[in-house]
Amino acid sequence: MTTNARSTLLGAILLLAGVIGFALLPGFVGGYGLSMAINFLMFAILATAWAMFSGPSGYVSLATVAFFGIGAYTVAVLGEQLPWGAVLLLSAAIAFLVALLVGLSTLRLRGVYFVIFSFGLAELIRQVVNWYESTQAGSVGRYVFLDITQEQIVWQLTAVLALLFIVGWLIERSRVGFALRMIGDDETVALHCGVNITLIKVLVFSLSAAFMALVGAIVAPRWTYLDPSIAFNPNISFQVLIMALLGGARRLYGPLLGVIPMVLLFEYLSSSFPQLFSILLGITFLAIVYMVPHGVAGLIEGYVQRYRERFPGRRAGENLQKESAL
Amino acid sequence: MLELRNVSAAYGQHLALQGIDLQVRVGEMVVMLGANGAGKSTLLSVISGQVPARSGSEVQLEGIDLLGLPPHEVVEAGIALVPEGRGIFGAMTVRENLLLGAYPKRARAAERRSLERVMTLFPKLEERLGQVAGTMSGGEQQMVAIGRALMSAPRLLLLDEPSLGLSPLMAGELFKALERIREIEVSVLFVEQNARKSLAIADRGYLIENGAVVGEGTAEGLLADDAVQQAYLGLAKSA
Amino acid sequence: MTTSTALLAVSDVTRRFGSLRAVDGLSFDVAAGEIVGLLGPNGSGKTTMMNLVSGALKPDAGTIRLAGHDIAGLPANRIACHGIARTFQLVRVLPSMNCLDNVKAGLGFGAQPTWGAAADSKAEALLERVGMAHRRLTLGKELTYMDQKRLELARALALQPRLLLLDEWLAGLNPSELVEAIELLRKVRGEGVTMVMVEHVMDAIRSLCDRCVIMNAGVKIAEGTPAEALAEPEVVRAYLGDDAHA
Amino acid sequence: MAFLDALLNGLTLGGMYALVAMGLTLQYGVARIMNLSYGEFLIAAAFSAYWLFQVQAINPLLALLLVVPVAFGANWLIYQLMLHPLVRRSRDRGELEVNSILATFGLLFVIQGLVLLLFGSNYFSYTYISNVFMIAGSPIAADRLLAVGVAVVLGTALYLLLVRTRPGTALRAVSVDPRAAQLAGIDVRAASAMAFALGGGLVAASGVLVSMFTTFNASMGVVFTMKALIVVIMGGAGHLLGALAAGLILGLVESFVAVYVAPGLTLAATFTLFLLVLLIRPTGMMGRAGA
Amino acid sequence: VALSLPAMADDLPESIRIGYAVSDTGPYAGGAGTTITPNYKLWVEEVNQAGGIRVGDRQLPIEVVAYDDRSSSEEAVRAVERLINQDEVHFVLPPWGTALNLAVAPVLHRAGYPHLAVTAVSDRQQDLMDRWPRLFFFLSTSSHYAEGIVTMLEELRESGEIEGRVAMVNVADQFGIELANAARALLQEADFDVVYSQSYPPGTQDMQGIINSARQRDPEAFLAFSYPPETIAITDQAQTLGFNPPLFYTAVGTAFPLFKNRFGDNVEGVLGIGGVDTDSEVMVDYIERHTEMTGQAPDLWASAPTYASLQVLQQAIERAGSIDHEQVVAEMENGTFDTVLGEITLEGRAYWEGWQVGQWQDGVFRAIGPSDREGAAEIVLPKPDWR
Numbered sequence A: 001m002t003t004n005a006r007s008t009l010l011g012a013i014l015l016l017a018g019v020i021g022f023a024l025l026p027g028f029v030g031g032y033g034l035s036m037a038i039n040f041l042m043f044a045i046l047a048t049a050w051a052m053f054s055g056p057s058g059y060v061s062l063a064t065v066a067f068f069g070i071g072a073y074t075v076a077v078l079g080e081q082l083p084w085g086a087v088l089l090l091s092a093a094i095a096f097l098v099a100l101l102v103g104l105s106t107l108r109l110r111g112v113y114f115v116i117f118s119f120g121l122a123e124l125i126r127q128v129v130n131w132y133e134s135t136q137a138g139s140v141g142r143y144v145f146l147d148i149t150q151e152q153i154v155w156q157l158t159a160v161l162a163l164l165f166i167v168g169w170l171i172e173r174s175r176v177g178f179a180l181r182m183i184g185d186d187e188t189v190a191l192h193c194g195v196n197i198t199l200i201k202v203l204v205f206s207l208s209a210a211f212m213a214l215v216g217a218i219v220a221p222r223w224t225y226l227d228p229s230i231a232f233n234p235n236i237s238f239q240v241l242i243m244a245l246l247g248g249a250r251r252l253y254g255p256l257l258g259v260i261p262m263v264l265l266f267e268y269l270s271s272s273f274p275q276l277f278s279i280l281l282g283i284t285f286l287a288i289v290y291m292v293p294h295g296v297a298g299l300i301e302g303y304v305q306r307y308r309e310r311f312p313g314r315r316a317g318e319n320l321q322k323e324s325a326l
Numbered sequence B: 001m002l003e004l005r006n007v008s009a010a011y012g013q014h015l016a017l018q019g020i021d022l023q024v025r026v027g028e029m030v031v032m033l034g035a036n037g038a039g040k041s042t043l044l045s046v047i048s049g050q051v052p053a054r055s056g057s058e059v060q061l062e063g064i065d066l067l068g069l070p071p072h073e074v075v076e077a078g079i080a081l082v083p084e085g086r087g088i089f090g091a092m093t094v095r096e097n098l099l100l101g102a103y104p105k106r107a108r109a110a111e112r113r114s115l116e117r118v119m120t121l122f123p124k125l126e127e128r129l130g131q132v133a134g135t136m137s138g139g140e141q142q143m144v145a146i147g148r149a150l151m152s153a154p155r156l157l158l159l160d161e162p163s164l165g166l167s168p169l170m171a172g173e174l175f176k177a178l179e180r181i182r183e184i185e186v187s188v189l190f191v192e193q194n195a196r197k198s199l200a201i202a203d204r205g206y207l208i209e210n211g212a213v214v215g216e217g218t219a220e221g222l223l224a225d226d227a228v229q230q231a232y233l234g235l236a237k238s239a
Numbered sequence C: 001m002t003t004s005t006a007l008l009a010v011s012d013v014t015r016r017f018g019s020l021r022a023v024d025g026l027s028f029d030v031a032a033g034e035i036v037g038l039l040g041p042n043g044s045g046k047t048t049m050m051n052l053v054s055g056a057l058k059p060d061a062g063t064i065r066l067a068g069h070d071i072a073g074l075p076a077n078r079i080a081c082h083g084i085a086r087t088f089q090l091v092r093v094l095p096s097m098n099c100l101d102n103v104k105a106g107l108g109f110g111a112q113p114t115w116g117a118a119a120d121s122k123a124e125a126l127l128e129r130v131g132m133a134h135r136r137l138t139l140g141k142e143l144t145y146m147d148q149k150r151l152e153l154a155r156a157l158a159l160q161p162r163l164l165l166l167d168e169w170l171a172g173l174n175p176s177e178l179v180e181a182i183e184l185l186r187k188v189r190g191e192g193v194t195m196v197m198v199e200h201v202m203d204a205i206r207s208l209c210d211r212c213v214i215m216n217a218g219v220k221i222a223e224g225t226p227a228e229a230l231a232e233p234e235v236v237r238a239y240l241g242d243d244a245h246a
Numbered sequence D: 001m002a003f004l005d006a007l008l009n010g011l012t013l014g015g016m017y018a019l020v021a022m023g024l025t026l027q028y029g030v031a032r033i034m035n036l037s038y039g040e041f042l043i044a045a046a047f048s049a050y051w052l053f054q055v056q057a058i059n060p061l062l063a064l065l066l067v068v069p070v071a072f073g074a075n076w077l078i079y080q081l082m083l084h085p086l087v088r089r090s091r092d093r094g095e096l097e098v099n100s101i102l103a104t105f106g107l108l109f110v111i112q113g114l115v116l117l118l119f120g121s122n123y124f125s126y127t128y129i130s131n132v133f134m135i136a137g138s139p140i141a142a143d144r145l146l147a148v149g150v151a152v153v154l155g156t157a158l159y160l161l162l163v164r165t166r167p168g169t170a171l172r173a174v175s176v177d178p179r180a181a182q183l184a185g186i187d188v189r190a191a192s193a194m195a196f197a198l199g200g201g202l203v204a205a206s207g208v209l210v211s212m213f214t215t216f217n218a219s220m221g222v223v224f225t226m227k228a229l230i231v232v233i234m235g236g237a238g239h240l241l242g243a244l245a246a247g248l249i250l251g252l253v254e255s256f257v258a259v260y261v262a263p264g265l266t267l268a269a270t271f272t273l274f275l276l277v278l279l280i281r282p283t284g285m286m287g288r289a290g291a
Numbered sequence E: 001v002a003l004s005l006p007a008m009a010d011d012l013p014e015s016i017r018i019g020y021a022v023s024d025t026g027p028y029a030g031g032a033g034t035t036i037t038p039n040y041k042l043w044v045e046e047v048n049q050a051g052g053i054r055v056g057d058r059q060l061p062i063e064v065v066a067y068d069d070r071s072s073s074e075e076a077v078r079a080v081e082r083l084i085n086q087d088e089v090h091f092v093l094p095p096w097g098t099a100l101n102l103a104v105a106p107v108l109h110r111a112g113y114p115h116l117a118v119t120a121v122s123d124r125q126q127d128l129m130d131r132w133p134r135l136f137f138f139l140s141t142s143s144h145y146a147e148g149i150v151t152m153l154e155e156l157r158e159s160g161e162i163e164g165r166v167a168m169v170n171v172a173d174q175f176g177i178e179l180a181n182a183a184r185a186l187l188q189e190a191d192f193d194v195v196y197s198q199s200y201p202p203g204t205q206d207m208q209g210i211i212n213s214a215r216q217r218d219p220e221a222f223l224a225f226s227y228p229p230e231t232i233a234i235t236d237q238a239q240t241l242g243f244n245p246p247l248f249y250t251a252v253g254t255a256f257p258l259f260k261n262r263f264g265d266n267v268e269g270v271l272g273i274g275g276v277d278t279d280s281e282v283m284v285d286y287i288e289r290h291t292e293m294t295g296q297a298p299d300l301w302a303s304a305p306t307y308a309s310l311q312v313l314q315q316a317i318e319r320a321g322s323i324d325h326e327q328v329v330a331e332m333e334n335g336t337f338d339t340v341l342g343e344i345t346l347e348g349r350a351y352w353e354g355w356q357v358g359q360w361q362d363g364v365f366r367a368i369g370p371s372d373r374e375g376a377a378e379i380v381l382p383k384p385d386w387r
């Protein structure tokens, strides 16, 4: 069996185990455990979806919360009128369309210009929603009274994460994923190789946006009350970016490796040192940045490579590439 | 004046230079010939402080150790490099590029004089002082790069494939300019693919292969050498 | 004039950068199977012309026909699918991908895309052909300049182009490497690939090109066989200089 | 009347934006550090000014003389100790950007945490100058005018420094191409540290000035970081004059929209303008094409 | 399912664990740091100094578990879940603001905890109380506050002090909009001439445009339904631009100590939400204690109700003689409590008697509306010139 097929199988087994684990979780843990699970799943999906586009393409987006918020608002506006499944689909569809428009308009931007543009865009959406709600809808806050239990939220998020991994895996091994990596390396070359870079970028960007919206839609009922500054809180974009970069955005499983320690770290510090939370978080974070220079995925791959080098019988590092976190 | 002894350097696992010995004497013009990937650029990078050498290597300029100095201090010591790809400030004017060349302390006092010298060497630059360097043609950019290096009042000039990408006319002018540089008492160590032309103006030459010196001699001696003719002048003879 | 045998027909093409006319009403034809050299002093507009043909830039005026189709102004990816491949004056490989993937980049998206196992074996063969088989798993950014150029050629060939544009692909080779490289290009031409090459190495031009187009300041100043064109006094004055005869 | 009011207001507001963004053009443009903790430094300076004024009775203008050098030194140290290792380990600009985003994100929390520890999470505000000038019948607050004045003076001084002096030209050279700068004999590390520290001094100055007329609390840093980033990017990264112009334009737009359209749309309008500028000029107003 | 902790009188814990998660960081930190946190600290300290809360025949000290919700709904929800499940606190004190109180309400409801949503203000109060039967409100609805100021304007018009030109602005968030909508409707109904009415987005830093526009319409009353940073900015810029209408009203933050620190004597005559009855000795005493212990004066709107809610909790526990949630809630619903607000009841699970309008008079933010209530001071009109 090739290394490739072996790691695919391993991935599939891990995914299945993860799904079963989360599906059974509500039977074993209380409200707080579920809450942690939701927090973890939420960032896992957001960061993985983020990295699905931004990792290979190198387009660092700070618009995550725009799509998350769109999902949340879809629920706030339509949650009580439509069946839940339809609401979820609709939220994903709206985010997909918005991302399509955004993607088409931002093609010429690169590097930090794209980063800040995407941030500005998320803020613009927030301002527009705010303006619309206050002048047209007559009230800025919205109440989301849906009887969805914590368990259901966990199950739904688990399903979305599983779906995302499958989609991400399919993209990664398809020509679309390959083209996206080419775009990340050199757009001009990609273009001259016949890649329709517009199509590829917009497609994957929109797809990742749809997943982000699903997260927003699923967790919105948990917060009961929504307003634009809650639904479009830019901190979400920043946290997702940081977690994905920390884990390693070049691998499908990379962001997950960043989400786990970060969620635990945030939780540990905020529960054990609430007064010193900020300072300790900052210091720990700096320590990680300096001691894990290529992200957690890079760290792990480094180990794997050293292992393989020590046992060269196993086709040393066939599929491994040294690389940075992004 | 420049003395390299047993210089080795590596990129990660890959050993790019292994035990190079090389000298440039005062006022001399020395050329390095060698296939692609032989390690010529790496050698110039080591001298200029951009790539670290392995322990055991020695690089001295008139008895002063250069290894371990950061690039800007190497410039301060009197060595200027014109790298592959020219390394000029594309977004700045020719004048700014040249004046930046005189940034090292050793060069400041003589700034005006150096500028005049560069102008006489490359009269074309005088007309273009206000032009943004990035919009100039390849050959003119090469002049800016050399001019800037000369502004640092160097005792030794390192040039990495200066004629690359230049039209025959420009390349010819460049070689002429190089000969003139010698007149102003600057030693030159340069890398060239055009062996015939470079040996014509050089005093001595080194042949580099796989990171090691495989031959050296006077320019006339090398031009006459059979092995050199085959490896570096081969096509020129047949055509 | 567009003749029916011309694979590439460039007529009256102009491209401006601000007030500068980098290419100014240029016309020339390239017949199928030919190797045409595009020469001229630095800054005369050669690379710009290549960019116009490959779609990296759009012309302000004029037409560019490939086998009768007007491709002027099409996006580069469409032009690539029409069968034009190129290399770049400042080498461009995909830095974080290995050589195999670099070649697969050329295979996967052209006119006849190949993917999967077939692509793998084709990529290996192409690497073999440009003498890079031993580097198959090295990352693009770790290659020497020359190896990067080889890789670029392999990637361009992977597109199975009808027309190959080479922008100073031979620059920086020493004479013996030049012999090898010219041999390689001859073989490629033998497989029916038409080429336009920008080059300052006269030896290569003389031994490879069927015809030359010589530009200065965006306009054509001479055209013909290398011997003819390079003998024109205007060309000697603007491009070759006196000692080219030496 | 309304027009003049809006114009003056826009100019003072824009002056403040330009002032706030100036340090970042140096830190990002020259030292290539995408500093997410930028606003935290501003807030820290604002708190210092508050403390000096309320507790030590040192007026904010004198405080500038204290706070700015301290900030300069602190930022110089931060560059040398924290950021330089990142510069060394990053292979290209993109990687350095990612690394500096991560590191300064950590720094953001540390500084915010320290301010929280010292001052708590409350809003702070104080009055130093409350004079009002009349310009052609339109009132304008002295403290704001002062901030704009300082922005103009600092901006001009900085511009002259960068364009007219040798060290300034060296800084610009580093921002254009650090590798080539090394070859020109410029100590890139020292120059970057200097640029970062100068940026730190500038942001501290703007923090002190802004504290005279805004209400602030420990959590507000990110607001200023984002504003500064938008101004810098809109102007074209590394372009001092671009940042000045972008700041003024944003201020004017905000002011005129508030008066002639609706105050509810001011932020939407500034973001729209920002996005439009980038769509038309992808590298900012003064950015180089194809850079 | 209500999971109230089994708490028989005979197996009482050693101490009463009280948990809260409030915003120490993020956009809500300013409000929480002014209004909520100091009161929690003050109360805990006072109770523990006195030996603790009396449950049955024992004095139980209070043990505190405190977290930072970082102004995020998700964090707030999880922090409360952590308090309940991990730390097993006996009572949870509420976070700051409407949004976070609504976010944690379902959690507290599911776990059967009483929820004293002091700083939540919503027009859907009744609806929410129906949904969550252990939810209590301490500040009135937004419309109630709007009514307060509009009624005052009507009285002034009747007494001939103003004719009726009103300019108003509001922050475009839930509270601001509810206030503005209610006020606008009431003003129209009462036939006032609303010469300017605009909203601005939360986070707006510059108010000069708004002040200029309002000034040019020469209103007699200027109402700003604003939040603390903008309240400061509006007042500041009104001074700068010499905008001094006879009646100048800014909402949240006017009653903060910050406001007085910032503007000194210039606060004279400014109206705002809240206010205190300076004749009330308990209140005066509370303000002193608060200032002494926490180093800052209280917010003169929501601080006292916050403190009062804690007194209610304490007294309810003492009367129930138990920390059983159902018993405590029953006491709260039915009892009369002795607090810094005076004797209060929580009939219908809400305290309706708070002051609606206050005015800075002689350096004190005195309650002036409803004007017919005992303890209300006379309004001073027109406000004196800015200095």
Ligand SMILES: Nc1ncnc2c1ncn2[C@@H]1O[C@H](COP(=O)(O)OP(=O)(O)OP(=O)(O)O)[C@@H](O)[C@H]1O
Binding pocket: B011, B014, B016, B034, B035, B036, B037, B038, B039, B040, B041, B042, B043, C141, C142, C143, C144, C145, C146
């Ligand atoms: N940055 C780098 N990382 C890894 N390996 C490198 C790097 N730069 C050069 N090398 C390797 O070092 C060896 C010597 O390269 P060098 O650039 O010095 O050759 P050169 O003689 O200048 O060749 P050329 O004529 O192509 O410029 C080559 O094998 C090359 O692959």
Ligand SMILES: Nc1ncnc2c1ncn2[C@@H]1O[C@H](COP(=O)(O)OP(=O)(O)OP(=O)(O)O)[C@@H](O)[C@H]1O
Binding pocket: B134, B135, B136, B137, B138, B139, B165, C017, C020, C022, C040, C041, C042, C043, C044, C045, C046, C047, C048, C049, C089, D290
């Ligand atoms: N993107 C651009 N913006 C502005 N000017 C440009 C641009 N690209 C090319 N030019 C200018 O157009 C002219 C032609 O450039 P081009 O690169 O085509 O020259 P070339 O013939 O390829 O020269 P060389 O032999 O040096 O490569 C030059 O003067 C160049 O400065």
Ligand SMILES: [Mg+2]
Binding pocket: B040, B041, B042, B084, B160
């Ligand atoms: Mg080289």
Ligand SMILES: [Mg+2]
Binding pocket: C046, C047, C048, C089, C167
């Ligand atoms: Mg060219």
